[in-house]
Amino acid sequence: MPATLESQNSDGRPAAAVGLFRQALQHQAQNQSLEAARCYAQALHSAPDFFEAAFNLGLLFQKIGRLEGAIECYSRAVRLRPDYVAAWSNQGLALRDLGRNPEAVTSLEHARRLAPASASVLNNLGNAPRSVWRHDEAIAAFREALRYDAGNAGIHENLGNALRETGQAAEAEASLERAVKLQPDLAEAHWDLAFARLLQGDLAQGLEEYEWRWRRPDFSRRSFGQPLWKGEDLAGRTLLVHTEQGAGDAIQFVRFTAALAGRGGRILLECPRALAALFASAEGISEIIVRGDRLPGFDWQVPLLSVPHRLGTRLETIPARVPYLRAGAERQISLPTLPVRKGALKVGLVWQGNPKHKNDRNRSISLRQLEPLLGLNNIAYYSLQPESSDLRSDQIGQAKIADLSGSMGDYADTAALVEQLDLVLAVDTSVAHLAGALGRPVWVLLSFAPDWRWLTEREDSPWYPTARLFRQPAAGDWASVIERVGAELGRVAEKIACER
Template identity: 40%
Template sequence: MNRRERRATAARQSGRTSPAALCQAGFAHLRSGRIAEAELCCQRALTLDEQHSDALHLLGVLCFHAQQPDAAVEWIGRAVQQAPKAEYLLSLATVLERQDRLEDAWQHYSRALSLKPDDAGLWNHIGDLLWQLGRMDEAARHLQQALKLNPHYWEAAHNCGMLLLELGRHAEAVECFDIAERLNRASAALHQMRAVCLSALNRFDEAEADYERSIALDPSLAETHNNLGLLHWRFGRLEQAFACFDRALALRPDFHAVLNNKAVVLLHLQMLDEAFAALHRSLAAAPDDAQTLFYLATLQLLTGDFERGWAAREARWRLPSVGLVDRGFSQPLWRGDRPLEGKTILLHSDEGLGDAIQFARYVPMVAALGARVILEVEPPIQQLLGGIEGVEQYIGRSSTPAFDLHCPLGTLPLAFATRLDTIPLAQGYIPAPPATRVKTWQDRLGPRDRFRVGLVWAGNPDHKNDHNRSMPLRTLAPLLDCDVQFVSLQKGVRDQDRAFLADHHDIVDLTQHLTDFSETAALISCLDLVISVDTSVAHLAGALRAPIWTLVPFNPDWRWLLERDDSPWYRSMRLFRQTTRGDWASVVDEVRVALEGQLSARRSRLVEPSPTPSAAPVPAAATA
C-alpha cells in the first residue's frame, strides 16, 4: 500500500474521511485492480454527498469497467453537470466512443479540448475520430495541430500522412511521412506509403528507392512488391514488373489486385490467353470484384465477345477510379427489359464525349420503341446530338425534367443485346451541319485548290491512357511534305506543340472558332479527310460519315478490336495500328504512303480526259 492509500485508510479509521479523500482512495484502488475496495469508497463518498462530482465520476468509471456503458454514461453525465471538468468530459467521450456514438463522443472531446488546448494527444485522438466520421478536412486540421504542438509525435505524423494520402494531398502527406520516418526509420509500411505519394507526384526515382527500402525492411509485404511492379511497368521494365507481381503472388496467391495488374500488363502485350487466365484466377479469389469484372469486360469486348462483355462492363458503376457518378434516380433503370410505349425516358451521358457520340446511335432505336426521349449530355455536344432523329428534348445535367425511366448511354448496347454483326447505324447517324454554318467555314478556309486534311494528334491529357494514344505534333512532320492543305482540329494545344504549330504555317489553325462540336462538324464537312488519334473527333467524323483515318496504339481501346483496319462502328473509318508498342513513326510512314496514294488517284481523276462522244450513225437510205 502506498503513502496516499495509507493516509486514506487512516482517515477512514479516524472517522474524519471526506468525500474527496474517499474518491482519491477509490481511484487508487481502481488503478491497482482492487475493484471491490474502489466501489466501497465510492458508496461511502456518495453517502456523505450524493452530488459529489468526483464520486459520480468514479461510479461511472466503475460501471464502465463492469461493462455497463449506459449506466456509465448516466453517472459520468451527472458529474459533468455538476462540474464540467476536462477529466469528466474525456471519460464520458471515451464511453460514448466505445458505444459507437461517435458524434456524441466528438462533442464531449471538443469541450475537453477547449479546456486543454495544448494537449497534442487529444488533438490527435479527435482527428482520428473525425476521420472515422468522414469529416476529412477537419480531421486533417486536428492532426496537423497535434504535430505542430509536438513535432516529435510519431503517431500524429503517421496518421496525418495517411489521411492526406487518402485525400490526394500527396505533397503534404510526404512532409508528414518525412517527419515520421525521421522518428522511426524501421517502418516498412511507412516507406511503402511514402512511395505511393512520391509516385503520385511523379518523383519516381525516390518512390522506387522507398519501395526497395520497404522490401529490405520487410520482404513479406505483398502490397509493396505489387506497387513496385506497377512502377516498373510504367517505365516499360516488363521483366522486373512480372518478377514483382510473381513475388507478391508467392506471398499471397489469392491477391486478386495483383492478378488484375498482371492481367493488364499481359493485355497491353496482347498476350490474351494469359490475360484471360489471370483474370479468371482473380475472379476465383474475389468473384464479385468490380475491377476484375471491368477488366474482363474490356478483354471480352476487345476480342468481339459482346454478349458477355456488355454485361460485365456494368461493373464500371462500382469503380471509383472510373469516375462515374450514380445519379441516384428514383425512376427505374431501363436495360431493354420493359416496354417503352408511351413512356418518357432520360438517356444520359455517363462517360467521355467520344463515348456519348459513339452510343448516341441508339437514340433513334429507343424512340422507335414508342418512347419520348430526353437526351442529357455535356454542353459541347448538346447541339450536335440534339439533332439526332428521335430526340424530343436535349438538356444539361442541371435540368430536372420529369421522366419515367432512365438509361446511361453506355448501357444501351447491353439493352439492345448488340453483337459484333448487329452494330446499328455504322453508316452514320448525325445529321449534316446546316449549310450556312458550312459556308462560314468554307469562307474561312478560302479557295479549295488542294486536298484538305484535318489533323488531331492528342486527346485529353487527363485521360489515363493519354500517354499511349497521343503523340507530339512533330511526330506527324513526315506528312507535311505532302501536297495537302492541312487543317488543325486540335483543341487545347500543349506547350510542346505550340511552337511547332506556330512555325508551320502550312497547317491552317482556326480552332479559336471551334466553340462546340457543332462547329467542328461543320469544319469537318469542308474537308476531304480527317487523320486523328483515338479521340472524340474520330468518333465525330465517323458519326458524320466523313472519311476518317484513326491512329491506334499497340494496345487499342476495346472498341477498335484487334487485327483489322476497319471499324464495325464506323463504315467511313480506316484504322492504322502500331505493330510495336510506342512506335508511332512506322504508323505515320504508313499513313503517308496511303495519303500519297489518295493524292495520286485524285490527280489521275483530274487530268483524265473526258470521253469524246462518237458520231451518231447515219441511218441507211430507205430502199424502194
C-alpha cells in the same frame, strides 16, 4: 492502415504528445480527417521524434491528394526509423502518383529489401514500373506477390491490367476472373474485366460487366423518380436517354436511339449543349433536352452507354450504317484557302485529346511528332483541335496548318468542317468518332494498348466502316505509326492529284 502506438515507444515521450496521438487515432477512425491531422501535427510539434504520428499524418495527406506533404511526412518517418517498411512503401506510391517514378522505385526497392516476402510491398513495386510502361518488371512483381498472397483479389486485378496493357487480353481476362471470384463485390475488378472482354470483341459478357461502373466511387448514378429501363416493352411509352462520360462516348453510342425508336417508344435525349444541335440529326429522337434544362415527362430512363447492353448488342449486330449524324444544311462554314496546289488532299488533324483524360499521356502526341507529314506534297492541312496553343507556338505548324478552332463553336460546327475534308487524321478523341459517325474517311492513330472499342490487331472498325486504324507496334512507338501514315498519305495525295 494507421500506425498504432507501441507501448515501448511511449516511454520518454511527453504525455501530451501521446494523448494527442490517441485523440488523432479516434478522429481518424471516425473519418474526421481535419481533426486527426491537427492532432498529429500538434503531437509532432511536442515530440519531433514521433515517427508514428509522422506516418499517420502522411496517410491523411495522401488520402486527400496532398502528395508533397505526404512524401515529407513519410521521409521524416523513415529518417526517424529506417526500418519502417510501410513508410518506405507508401512514400513510393506517393512519388509514383506525382510522376517521380525513379524515386518511387528506389523507395519501393528499399521496402522490398526490408520485407522481401511482403505481398503488399511487391504489389506496390509492380504498380510503379507499370505506370511508365515497364510492364515486364510490373508483371514479375505482381506474380511474385501472388506467391505470398495468392488469395489477394487486388493483386490479381493489377496483374490482369498489366497483362491487358501488354496486349495479352486473354491472359488478362483469366486473371481478372480470378479477382472477381475471390472478391465478388470488387467493382474495380469487374470494370477491368469488362475492358478485357470488350477488347476481345465479347460484347455479351463485356457490356454486362460494364454495368459495374455504377458501383465505382468515381461514378454516381443520377437520381430520377422514374425507374431504370431494363428492356421492357416501349410501345406507347416515353424513354429518357441521358448521355454520360465523354463526348466521344456519346457520339459513338447515339446511334442506338434509332433501334430504341423502332421498339415503338418516344425517345427523349438529354445531352450537353455542345452536342445538342449535332444530335438533332440522329434518327429516332423525338426531342433533345440540353442538360440542366427542365425535363418533360417520361416513363423510364436509361444511361446512353447502357443501351447496347439492354438491346443485346453483339459485335456482328452493331448498327454501323453511316452517316448517322450530319451537320445540317444551315451550318455554312467555309474552309480557309491555303497556299497549296489546286485539288490538294484536304486533311483534318487532331493530335491531342482532353488533358484531363486519365489515359491522355498515352493516346495524345505532340504537333512536332507530326512534322514528317507536313512536308508531303499536294496536301492541305487543317487543325481540328478545339485549342491549338502548341500550334500557335510552332512556326512550322503555323506555316503548314490552318487553325480552325475559331470556327468550332460546337460539334455541329466541327461536323460542318469535317464534311468538307477528304480525310481526318486523329488520335483517339471525340473528333475521330465524329468523323466516323459522319461517314467521312478517318485514320485513327492508336497507342499500343488502345481503348476497348478499337479491339485488337485489326485495321478496320465494326463501329465505323470508313475508319482505318494505325496501331503502335510497341508501347510509345509513335515514330513507326507516323512513318507508316506518311507513306500511305503520300500515295493517297498523289492519286488524288492525278484524278483532280
